[in-house]
Amino acid sequence: MNIINIEHIAKIYEVGSEQVHALRDVSLRINKNEYVAIMGPSGSGKSTLMNMLGCLDTPTSGKYEFTNANVSEMTDNELAKIRNKEIGFVFQTFNLLARSDALHNVELPLIYAGVPSAERRERAEAALIDVGLKDRMHHKPNELSGGQRQRVAIARALVTKPSIILADEPTGNLDSKTGEEIMILFNEIYEKGNTIILVTHEEYIAEHAARIIRLKDGLIESDETVKNRFIPKPKTVVV
Amino acid sequence: MNTFFFEIKEGMLIALRAIRSNKIRAILTMLGIVIGITSVVLMTTAIKGIDNAFQKGISALGSDVLYISKWPWFGNRDWWKIRNRRNITMADFERFKELAKLPIAVAPVVNSIRSAKYKDRSVDNVIMTGSDADYVNTTNFTFDMGRFFSETESKSSRNVVVLGSNIAKNLFPRRDGLNKTIKIGNENFKVIGILTEQGSIILGAFNPDNQLYVPIGTVFKYFMSRWSSSITLNVRAASPAMVPATKDEAEGIMRKIRGLSYNEEDDFAINQQEALQQSYDSVVGVIQIAGLFITGLSLFVGAIGIMNIMFVSVRERTKEIGLRKAIGAKRRTILGQFLLESSVICLMGGLVGLILAVILSMIVNQFLPTSVQYSAVILAIMISLMTGIIAGFAPAYTAAKMDPVEALRYE
């Protein structure tokens, strides 16, 4: 099933009198239960593309269909609703609320979805258990390690059961061992039938994905299926 | 409707979290609101107290009594001219009483400041009122003990005295003053009556509670010259409705007695409680305007403070706003969240201000009987809520219209 369908998308930023072509002409289809890595040099437009896919930003021109709905024509409120229900974001810098504990951070998207508090709590707890943080629910971000913080963020992305997980350099702020643990988690999520798109600079991270798209200067340079996908061993999970 | 309450409730929780995480700042921000609300509530309470006291005091004067005197109570512009008016004499009084048909009572009054003594207890600088037996009929006096002096006692200028309640309290703490002999100046007077409490502090020294009443002849005998003092005529109309007619008649009679020709001005003044009410209203008006100004100013300063803090808070939390939007917060949700935050701060300030005002009005109540008005409480809550919404709107709007991508990139 097709989830994402973009055709000839361009994004132009006006900086003073200059135009920055962050994306020039990008077309792309992504199906359900795909695991895609987006790579490319700095400034090639990876984050811009991710923001577009995540309905955080709208293209300057081109067409974007998300599960057959035309995103390019949606109002702010409709976009907010799609982000809430259909998309789970994972950021490089985690972006957790510093003064709230893990549980509240994970509950947040459910608040905006209008889920009553008892059910909210139940679902947030389940999501935290899924990412292996059963005994860290009431810890604040500054009481958690980088890897644990990213797990909280992943739980927050998963808790609404979105159609797609978008992760912009999720291991960028982590050491390679912790990064590997996060990749094991992503692999589990993928194997449960979820759709994942992640941006990375590291070839060995990208090899976890089933498909690699390379961007350069706002254009797709290559789009290939990975022949020997690296499947991390769940045994190495350390919480 | 359900989702509306859900959003209010969740927004409230988020606002409380935000305030709790910055307690000191929130408290400092509240100060302006606290002062504003305290002053608005305290002012209405104080005005209510002044009003109570005034109405009570003014009723001691009687709304149906005219006070004919050389001096007008208000607006003494031509001081010299008035000073040079002929005195109103006892002879004028006798003729007035003869000619006037409408009043139900007319009494001549002189005042003098004296001290009174009983054994080792004394009261200084009290007003001694000299009049005749009819005086009591120009008042609404009620007696704790004894009676007012009789016509015989008045005519024969006996040494008898009626005490106002405060004077009696001071001289006879054990309430055994009746028939005792006190000294006024160097003369002995027998106490024949003691009044119950009549007036209020508004009247000051003129409060009947702080006065002594003796026959007018006795005053002239010991304390004042009959010839050099000007008396006041207290004239009581049959009813408040009869006041204008009684006043017209009194003016005509006075002009006749004083031999004024048609082109001469009155050389006397007919005073009444109404004039007091008017000047009271203007004084209260000034207090109200001053109070309104102070309240408005402190609320304005408070509102600016809140707005400033909310702008800082929005700026600081730019990244958080970006995140909230990324995971599904709508514009109006963010707007509501910040509006709630500033409203909650203002409401807290308003409540603290109210509590402060209640405590302060208990102190005010010690010397000016009053209580906090329900309308003032509701007004205070409305004002603080409004301030919160108005002051919070611009910052909340800035937050709501932030672009999520920009906000997330903010460092």
Ligand SMILES: Nc1ncnc2c1ncn2[C@@H]1O[C@H](COP(=O)(O)OP(=O)(O)OP(=O)(O)O)[C@@H](O)[C@H]1O
């Ligand atoms: N808000 C903006 N205003 C102006 N130019 C922008 C803005 N956002 C991105 N750009 C420009 O668009 C281009 C693509 O940026 P983008 O962030 O997508 O790159 P990236 O591939 O994610 O790079 P990196 O690997 O460093 O994260 C860059 O040249 C960048 O300078």
Ligand SMILES: [Mg+2]
């Ligand atoms: Mg980037």
